[in-house]
Amino acid sequence: MTTQVVFLVVTATTTSPRPTATAPVAPRRFAARAWALTEVRWAALATMLFAAGGAAQLLGAPTPVRWALYLACYAAGGWEPALAGLRALRERTLDVDLLMIVAALGAAGIGQVFDGALLIVIFATSGALEAFATARTADSVRALLDVAPEQATRIDADGSEAVVNTVDLRVGDLVRVRPGERIGADAVVVEGASEVDQATITGEPLPVAKTVDDEVFAGTLNGTGALVVRVHRAAGESVIARIVALVEQASATKAKTQLFIEKVEQRYSIAVVAATLALFAIPLAFGADLRSTLLRAMTFMIVASPCAVVLATMPPLLSAIAIAGRHGVLVKSAVVMEQLADTDLVAFDKTGTLTEGHPRVVDIHPIGDAHTDEVLRLAAGAEHASEHPVGAAVLAAARDRGLPVSAANDFMSVPGRGVRAVVDGRRVAVGAPALLDELTPTAGGTALTQARTVAADAQAAGRTAVVVLVDGTPAGVLALADRIRADAADTVTALTRLTGARPMLLTGDNAGAARHLAAEAGITDVHAGLLPQDKVERVRAVQADGRRVLLVGDGVNDAPALAAANLGVAMGRGGSDLALHSADAVLVRDDLPTLPAAIALSRRARRLVKANLIIAATFITVLVAWDLFGNLPLPLGVAGHEGSTVIVGLNGLRLLASSAWRRAQAEGTP
Numbered sequence: 001m002t003t004q005v006v007f008l009v010v011t012a013t014t015t016s017p018r019p020t021a022t023a024p025v026a027p028r029r030f031a032a033r034a035w036a037l038t039e040v041r042w043a044a045l046a047t048m049l050f051a052a053g054g055a056a057q058l059l060g061a062p063t064p065v066r067w068a069l070y071l072a073c074y075a076a077g078g079w080e081p082a083l084a085g086l087r088a089l090r091e092r093t094l095d096v097d098l099l100m101i102v103a104a105l106g107a108a109g110i111g112q113v114f115d116g117a118l119l120i121v122i123f124a125t126s127g128a129l130e131a132f133a134t135a136r137t138a139d140s141v142r143a144l145l146d147v148a149p150e151q152a153t154r155i156d157a158d159g160s161e162a163v164v165n166t167v168d169l170r171v172g173d174l175v176r177v178r179p180g181e182r183i184g185a186d187a188v189v190v191e192g193a194s195e196v197d198q199a200t201i202t203g204e205p206l207p208v209a210k211t212v213d214d215e216v217f218a219g220t221l222n223g224t225g226a227l228v229v230r231v232h233r234a235a236g237e238s239v240i241a242r243i244v245a246l247v248e249q250a251s252a253t254k255a256k257t258q259l260f261i262e263k264v265e266q267r268y269s270i271a272v273v274a275a276t277l278a279l280f281a282i283p284l285a286f287g288a289d290l291r292s293t294l295l296r297a298m299t300f301m302i303v304a305s306p307c308a309v310v311l312a313t314m315p316p317l318l319s320a321i322a323i324a325g326r327h328g329v330l331v332k333s334a335v336v337m338e339q340l341a342d343t344d345l346v347a348f349d350k351t352g353t354l355t356e357g358h359p360r361v362v363d364i365h366p367i368g369d370a371h372t373d374e375v376l377r378l379a380a381g382a383e384h385a386s387e388h389p390v391g392a393a394v395l396a397a398a399r400d401r402g403l404p405v406s407a408a409n410d411f412m413s414v415p416g417r418g419v420r421a422v423v424d425g426r427r428v429a430v431g432a433p434a435l436l437d438e439l440t441p442t443a444g445g446t447a448l449t450q451a452r453t454v455a456a457d458a459q460a461a462g463r464t465a466v467v468v469l470v471d472g473t474p475a476g477v478l479a480l481a482d483r484i485r486a487d488a489a490d491t492v493t494a495l496t497r498l499t500g501a502r503p504m505l506l507t508g509d510n511a512g513a514a515r516h517l518a519a520e521a522g523i524t525d526v527h528a529g530l531l532p533q534d535k536v537e538r539v540r541a542v543q544a545d546g547r548r549v550l551l552v553g554d555g556v557n558d559a560p561a562l563a564a565a566n567l568g569v570a571m572g573r574g575g576s577d578l579a580l581h582s583a584d585a586v587l588v589r590d591d592l593p594t595l596p597a598a599i600a601l602s603r604r605a606r607r608l609v610k611a612n613l614i615i616a617a618t619f620i621t622v623l624v625a626w627d628l629f630g631n632l633p634l635p636l637g638v639a640g641h642e643g644s645t646v647i648v649g650l651n652g653l654r655l656l657a658s659s660a661w662r663r664a665q666a667e668g669t670p
Contacts, residue, residue: 046077077124152184194225315652462516596668
């Protein structure tokens, strides 16, 4: 029993074995949240009553006091699983919920009220926390709609402007988007130019230049330019709305996951109930004594109770969750920990997952007689007042080299082009390669040809090319890239060895950047330019081939695929709220090598689970046979039942040792 008490608190952090609690609740999120809070309160009350009863027992309180506290615990924590079990009976099914309640009542009936109260608390606590976690996830999915603004500025037919709710926008409406505003609908630009941060949709690390005839998405952030856009999708059909729908649909259609023991719960429960009734009714029919027959039947119910088997399953998984958590991998349930072992293909998002998530200057190409440091210093001076990510990257590169950054005068930002300023008396322009189109062949000379060639080569290599003009002449080209994480390639190698398949890359970024990153990481299966629904389709296509896919991502645009994959893993530091809630596990410190270690740990936990089930089944078989064909004393039956629990519990505790994680790391090291 000591082991059961130890695992009571740990079990409270895991998924309840009750299948009815896994239903999607997003459409009724407020009612679901209220119900989850109610379950938490009842579970907390049951736990406090159980603790009070245990304290009273240790202090030698009178028996009526102890029983009153334990029975109150029964009522507080047992009514919901009892109700669930009765509902299952009404549908002509029998589950462990009802069997546990009957076992708890039977234990109380023969004086083992402590055992029954413990079962009640375990079920109530774990079930309440699962309901609360499910409601939180549903809230995070629906809250995604808040990314899109509630109002937009519509331009009417007479040219006047009116602020309207975005849900009232219709296809064909003209909308004015001012600098710094979020775009209210999926639309096409009809006037103006700007740069739009659409990382929430595509995951691209840099804002994208938008001009006439380019598409923009609801919820994305406009930059410094002003746009007039024409709505071409209704609010309910926007990409952001479809992300919400995809997450909900994927959560609803995802196959129900169960722990190993739950897969046999129906047959086991029916068998135990039938055997108990037979053991009670048949001897009575032949004139046996009521008390002794009832005692034998209740002893059978106790020793055949699945409590020992359930706890034989949980300790290794819970221990694995605990040791993984200490090393930066948050696994949300025992079900997830068990299923990590089944992973046979890993898919990665690019930006913020395999990469650090922000651009850096990786190459500086001076043009003509220009000097590398001088080009970077002047570019940094011009970008000093800019809020663009390119400007931040250029400034960071200059500071890393210890270059003095001069103050700029006459600063001007041109959407889609870049910035212009006067630095140390020189006219400096920093921006997209389109700046080169402003120069005439005569003015640019050979420097113009060289700059165009270098910029084209950088873009072909998957870099972002930034041109630097000084006094109207090309002085250099800066190549920017989102730097790959230092441990990405080793992680890919380790996962390939563990799963037998090389990971694939799913990204919304352009094909050039994706291929370059994939080559560095050692990935050959690359899918670029994907919208959120495209990622879901790719995941489902792989699943249709019989693969169990684990997807690693960090952004809002990854959430539908995280929900659709067999398992989703989110990056903890830079992950969006929706990605964190949609995922089944979180790499808290963005430490990629912990992923193969977690998979290896899961496989080790599964081996321990199987060993524990053999031990528990052996004890149950011996005790049941003794009770059926001999005369098993109740104290000995309880001792044997609890003894098996202690043995399998201690066996599961082995994974709490630091050496278990080191072994998992060794298995997950290329």
